[in-house]
Amino acid sequence: MxxxxxxxxxxxxxxxxxxxxxxxxxxxxxxxxxxxxxxxTTLLNSLSAVIPTGSGELLFEGAPIMNLPxxxxxxLGISQVPEGRQVFNPLSVADNLExxxxxxxxSREGKGEIAKDxxxxxxxxxxxxxxxxxxxxxxxxxxxxxLAIGRALMARPRLLLLDEPSMGxxxxxxxxxxxxxxxxRSEKKTTILLVEQNARAALRLADRGYVLETGKVIxxxxxxxxxxxxxxxxxxxxxxxxxxxxx
Amino acid sequence: xxxxxxxxxxxxxxEELEQLQLERLQATLNRAYKNVAxxxxxxxxxxxxxxxxxxxxxxxxxxxTSKEDLRLNYPYGMFAVPLRxxxxxxxxxxxxxxxxxxxxxxxxxxxxxxxxxxxxxxxGVTHDDVVQIAFGYGLFTGAFGxxxxxxxxxxxxxxxxxxxxxxxxxxxxxxRTTTLVxxxxxxxxxxxxxxxxxxxxxxxxxKVGLFGGEPWSEAMRREIESRLCLSATDNYGxxxxxxxxxxxECPHKCGMHIFEDAFLPEIIDPETCQPLxxxxxxxxVLTTLTKEAFPMIRYRTRDMTSLDYxxxxxxxxxxxxxxTMGRSDDMxxxxxxxxxxxxxxxxxxxxxxxxxxxxxxxxxVGALDVLEVRIEVTENIFFDEMKRQKAFLExxxxxxxxxxGVGVTVRLVEPNSIPRQEGKASxxxxxxxx
Numbered sequence: 001m002x003x004x005x006x007x008x009x010x011x012x013x014x015x016x017x018x019x020x021x022x023x024x025x026x027x028x029x030x031x032x033x034x035x036x037x038x039x040x041t042t043l044l045n046s047l048s049a050v051i052p053t054g055s056g057e058l059l060f061e062g063a064p065i066m067n068l069p070x071x072x073x074x075x076l077g078i079s080q081v082p083e084g085r086q087v088f089n090p091l092s093v094a095d096n097l098e099x100x101x102x103x104x105x106x107s108r109e110g111k112g113e114i115a116k117d118x119x120x121x122x123x124x125x126x127x128x129x130x131x132x133x134x135x136x137x138x139x140x141x142x143x144x145x146x147l148a149i150g151r152a153l154m155a156r157p158r159l160l161l162l163d164e165p166s167m168g169x170x171x172x173x174x175x176x177x178x179x180x181x182x183x184x185r186s187e188k189k190t191t192i193l194l195v196e197q198n199a200r201a202a203l204r205l206a207d208r209g210y211v212l213e214t215g216k217v218i219x220x221x222x223x224x225x226x227x228x229x230x231x232x233x234x235x236x237x238x239x240x241x242x243x244x245x246x247x
Numbered sequence: 248x249x250x251x252x253x254x255x256x257x258x259x260x261x262e263e264l265e266q267l268q269l270e271r272l273q274a275t276l277n278r279a280y281k282n283v284a285x286x287x288x289x290x291x292x293x294x295x296x297x298x299x300x301x302x303x304x305x306x307x308x309x310x311x312t313s314k315e316d317l318r319l320n321y322p323y324g325m326f327a328v329p330l331r332x333x334x335x336x337x338x339x340x341x342x343x344x345x346x347x348x349x350x351x352x353x354x355x356x357x358x359x360x361x362x363x364x365x366x367x368x369x370x371g372v373t374h375d376d377v378v379q380i381a382f383g384y385g386l387f388t389g390a391f392g393x394x395x396x397x398x399x400x401x402x403x404x405x406x407x408x409x410x411x412x413x414x415x416x417x418x419x420x421x422x423r424t425t426t427l428v429x430x431x432x433x434x435x436x437x438x439x440x441x442x443x444x445x446x447x448x449x450x451x452x453x454k455v456g457l458f459g460g461e462p463w464s465e466a467m468r469r470e471i472e473s474r475l476c477l478s479a480t481d482n483y484g485x486x487x488x489x490x491x492x493x494x495x496e497c498p499h500k501c502g503m504h505i506f507e508d509a510f511l512p513e514i515i516d517p518e519t520c521q522p523l524x525x526x527x528x529x530x531x532v533l534t535t536l537t538k539e540a541f542p543m544i545r546y547r548t549r550d551m552t553s554l555d556y557x558x559x560x561x562x563x564x565x566x567x568x569x570x571t572m573g574r575s576d577d578m579x580x581x582x583x584x585x586x587x588x589x590x591x592x593x594x595x596x597x598x599x600x601x602x603x604x605x606x607x608x609x610x611x612v613g614a615l616d617v618l619e620v621r622i623e624v625t626e627n628i629f630f631d632e633m634k635r636q637k638a639f640l641e642x643x644x645x646x647x648x649x650x651x652g653v654g655v656t657v658r659l660v661e662p663n664s665i666p667r668q669e670g671k672a673s674x675x676x677x678x679x680x681x
Contacts, residue, residue, distance in 0.1 A: 003266055005266070005269065005301075006301045006302075018298050019273060019297075019298045019300075019301065021266070021269050021270045021273055022270055023263075023266050023267070023270065025263075210270075210274075213277075216273075216277045216297070216298075217270065217273060217274045217277065218274055218277045218278050218281070219274050219278070220267075220270050220271055220274050221354075221537070225354050225357070225358075228353050228354045228357070229352075229354060229539065230328065230332040230352065231328075
């Protein structure tokens with residue numbers, strides 16, 4: 001579904017992504033793990049064209065999407081849930097969600113479809129229904145995260161990009177959010193690219209994973225393989241901390 | 248529909264496979280470059296960084312790795328993880344005395360087991376089978392590879408190890424072995440023994456034979472199949488890469504499928520080292536794509552073969568390699584053990600103190616390989632006394648055996664009776680029909 005070959009991206013003079021290649025198959029949940037500054041967010045931002053990609057090849061369902069205008073990419077079926085939720089604080093929950101369908105208002109499908117999707121989001125996150133009239137800024141962190149995901153879903157993505165959905169959330173809330181991701185995959189067949197610092201939770205949910213280190217992919221494998229890998233255990237699962245000095 | 252162990256990978260579309268190969272190749276290069284000094288130095292010497300590999304064809308820019316590199320980095324220099332993460336060591340004989348050491352992490356062992364399970368399944372082994380493993384257990388990878396593969400499939404393993412032919416046959420009869428794992432020559436030894444003991448192979452329950460560890464011919468396959476009443480299949484592997492599990496035959500027996508999601512094969516001209524177009528005969532070069540402890544980049548296997556990318560009727564999309572057709576160096580495989588003439592030469596130099604004229608004669612008596620070392624008599628090693636002469640020969644035999652791991656006979660010949668020719672070929676006479 002998504003194929004990335006040798007992409008390079010820069011933040012000013014910093015070479016943030018070096019020759020990264022990866023792919024996602026229809027219906028897969030793939031996770032991208034790595035330390036701070038490894039290039040995970042950069043990769044998502046390159047995909048959604050929030051930042052320009054220097055070179056390489058980005059194919060979505062066979063068509064090149066590199067550096068298209070971001071709204072075109074959303075229309076093609078890729079939505080990003082940004083890091084730190086970034087909901088529109090003064091607007092109500094309902095308005096935030098409807099803005100997620102912004103590109104669809106002028107299309108021919110009509111408002112009926114959008115209303116239907118709104119119901120689906122409320123069904124996934126009943127809490128949002130309860131608070132639909134409340135300003136987004138007054139929600140808890142977990143609720144804001146749900147809102148951010150709901151807003152992305154309103155664009156009916158076939159590929160959902162999630163940037164650190166568990167950041168700063170209580171473990172129970174994280175569980176709830178991850179459960180929704182699982183439902184999205186099984187019921188809506190949504191393909192998901194998940195960037196996470198909470199590697200353990202991400203590896204439990206995903207089918208495959210890539211490990212990024214200073215802008216390069218150093219490992220690709222099934223999540224069970226990655227969980228067994230000592231580098232992953234040491235760096236991202238917090239095991240064997242005492243022995244880090246040895247290398 | 249025949250059984251395929253790992254449909255997702257074994258039947259992957261070529262385009263999808265190539266993307267996966269590229270991703271895994273780049274990840275392997277990044278890891279090897281970071282963790283293995285030998286690779287880093289070689290790359291630096293050529294002014295290459297891992298990022299220069301942007302497509303599978305860029306592989307040809309990278310330097311080769313040879314057995315010599317492994318020798319220079321003996322024992323652990325080529326490991327890409329600290330020894331603490333290595334859970335298994337295997338080794339194989341090296342060109343000049345020192346063996347080659349390879350290591351596996353937990354994940355590597357799991358990967359290995361699954362790769363072996365793939366070709367065992369392809370050969371027709373299922374969880375209902377009883378697998379008798381008559382490879383020697385020990386530092387060689389053969390027995391353990393097949394052992395883990397069988398257990399992964401869920402078959403019943405009889406870890407017989409090599410030798411003791413009569414007992415092998417007794418167990419085969421009593422335990423109702425359905426799958427035989429050994430070298431092809433040992434399969435013939437078993438058949439000979441059974442014939443001598445008056446055992447009808449039809450009275451056995453054998454179904455499949457998985458033979459490897461040495462090259463063998465179609466003629467041998469026919470002989471084994473008719474004399475042991477089983478389907479004889481070939482598989483390929485070498486310890487430097489992973490052991491058995493690099494490639495294996497499907498029931499159509501039209502070449503061994505290389506598991507390309509784990510290994511990237513190339514065929515090169517052994518003289519010019521240039522990659523050859525698909526279909527040509529040349530030396531097989533392999534790059535590992537999933538190994539953690541012991542990644543190999545463009546390892547020269549020295550095995551001559553060719554690759555067939557046409558689709559196989561079994562449904563697997565993985566490329567097929569032909570049975571190996573000899574070596575691009577002077578290595579001999581005797582009773583499944585790798586033997587280099589240089590190893591013998593070293594022993595002779597050590598014993599005699601000067602370079603001798605010698606010749607190696609390999610033959611097959613019955614189904615057993617025999618190696619005879621002929622040495623030209625010189626002043627140094629000529630003794631008047633028969634007793635001393637005999638003792639000398641015995642010492643040489645013992646020394647060679649301890650280095651090679653296989654027994655040899657040493658014979659003295661007349662001075663100047665060994666033809667003097669340039670090149671190593673004249674040093675070795677291989678009378679075996681392979």
